Amino acid sequence: MNKPTAAISVNPATGEQLATYPFETAAQLEQALARAATGFATWKRTPLAQRAAAITRLAKALRDDIDRLAGMITAEMGKPITQARGEIEKCAGMCDWYVANGPAMLENEPTAVDNQKAWVEYHPLGPILAVMPWNFPIWQVLRGAVPALLAGNTYVLKHAPSVMGCAYLLGEAFERADLPAGVFEIINVDNDLVSAAIVDDRIAAVTLTGSVRAGAAIGAQAGAALKKCVLELGGSDPFIVLADANLDEAVQAAVIGRFQNSGQVCAAAKRFIVEDAIYDAFTERFVAKTRELIMGDPTDPKTYIGPMARFDLRDELDKQVRRTIEEGATLLMGGEKAPGAGNYYQPTVFANVTSDMTSFREEMFGPVASIIRARDAEHAVELANDSQFGLTATVYAGDPQRALEIGAQLDVGGVFANGYSGSDARVPFGGVKKSGFGRELSHFGVREFCSAKTVWVGRK
Structure with missing residues (x-):
């Protein structure tokens, strides 16, 4: 059986093929990972207020382009247009909420230790590889990306092959939000190169929303590479x-x-x-x-x-x-x-x-x-x-x-x-048993891909 060489989007309402997106090469993946690593070095040092301002610009970019984004969701995966528009509005509202509430979640936490001075700091991990599904092609991406980016991580999106049109339109929204280069990267690669990205030293952690089978495969690879992962899998x-x-x-x-x-x-x-x-x-x-x-x-x-x-x-x-x-x-x-x-x-x-x-x-x-x-x-x-x-x-x-x-x-x-x-956005989302582990949204989503660093002054 021949391996697929491209991502193909099809209009499920008509069966009409919409577009073909040839898979990128190992060299192109290398370039994307290099940009994400370089972007992280800049983004993590960017003041939190500036990162929040970028998320505000992203919300505006989503609202300004709601017709195209919702139309692409409907065309590529068949979501009724009213629900597709609701998905974009929900994403923009989530951005607003994180701008208003997220910075406080990243503040240092004083800790009482026998009247000595100690606190906990939250530091970003690095570039996050996100393997995302087709059923909420914008919301699924952004509910993980926005809190992770606010915390100072960069994001490498591997989207479902059937909704790459949505992925690239979302990439345009990030461009209009004027984030630094490498902060949000899109890769269109086959499964072999996904595996290569997981084990690459520049990828700090992995998140996946998908099937139990995909979660088991991705989780095993991330675990073997000693990398944190968040898995949001199936449900009944x-x-x-x-x-x-x-x-x-x-x-x-x-x-x-x-x-x-x-x-x-x-x-x-x-x-x-x-x-x-x-x-x-x-x-x-x-x-x-x-x-x-x-x-x-x-x-x-x-x-x-x-x-x-x-x-x-x-x-x-x-x-x-x-x-x-x-x-x-x-x-x-x-x-x-x-x-x-x-x-x-x-x-x-x-x-x-x-x-x-x-x-x-x-x-x-x-x-x-x-x-x-x-x-x-x-x-x-x-x-x-x-x-x-x-x-x-x-x-x-x-x-x-x-x-x-x-x-x-x-x-x-x-x-x-x-x-x-x-x-x-205000409450955590995730499952137990074979529905996965880890949490998205709320303060859990902000801190999920952070290192909790203990700082203790003059310990006695």
Whole structure:
């Protein structure tokens, strides 16, 4: 089998090939790493206020070019245009928040040690290699890059081959923000050169958002090179609905959360675990609400579900759906590829899913929802934790305190009580188990790629 020689972007709504980006050579990678290392030597000495000002300029560049950026997201991976514009607005807002709050997170921390003078300083590690996915082609990059850059690191982006148009448009935004050369580098290389970059002495740390398989490979290489890494991997997030929950609110959140971005969200609820007393009512309303969603042209602002981003991933999802049907789940709607040239998959809902079925055990990265019956709250917790993943979880209950008590028992990186999961600059994001390790966003994201240096004066 021939190795690919280029990154190719395809419009998933039409099947039309948009662009071909030949992979760069080892010599070109060397030049990019050299620029990142040289840029780090300058950037780490740049006063924090100036680094923050550059992030402010980046926010402006994003807002000024929102039409092109959102349009490219929609063209390359099929995200409905309203959601694509929301992604850019969210990125710009995150920049604003870090400019306002990030500098305080990097201040020295005084430490009381027997009345002696000591403190902790936060210093950047160096050039960070970021291997990023296609499903949020701008947000995924910037939620890692912005706090790392504010802290004084430089960033080397290896983006998904299917969204290199988004990568280069983002690079233009950085150019308009007038950051020093080498602070934000883009590399378009094959897997062999990614491996070469990981072990290169100039790369200080690695971050990846992607599949469990990719995380295991990248994590192993980074570990062998004794480099820190942050891995944000898959999820099969539980959405627990207790018998006393407000059913209309729970269904609304469940449907919107599951089918956002055509179901291609790591932290989206995928397993809906519902107490027996309200199972039938929840299921009926969930299906009815799902039927109201508009699937179609992603450039139409009314569309909520667009095409899946890649044809091979639609094929894999369809195989998972077929297996789940064979295993005895009840198919309530969908379950088929939509006809036509586009890469659409019908919104699909399964009922009577059990813990031995494919849609329970595996991540369903597309517009597929599985509804699971729980005997009671204790059984719901047991089902929720019966997963190799542990990214986020949602709990709906009439009593908010009860939702929090249930949430405390869940093996996940984030719990959402009476609200569906998501990410926000103000709180950390990341998982446990095979959903990865390390944290992005909040002060955790600023300090994740910093060295915590202890300074102690006149120790006695």
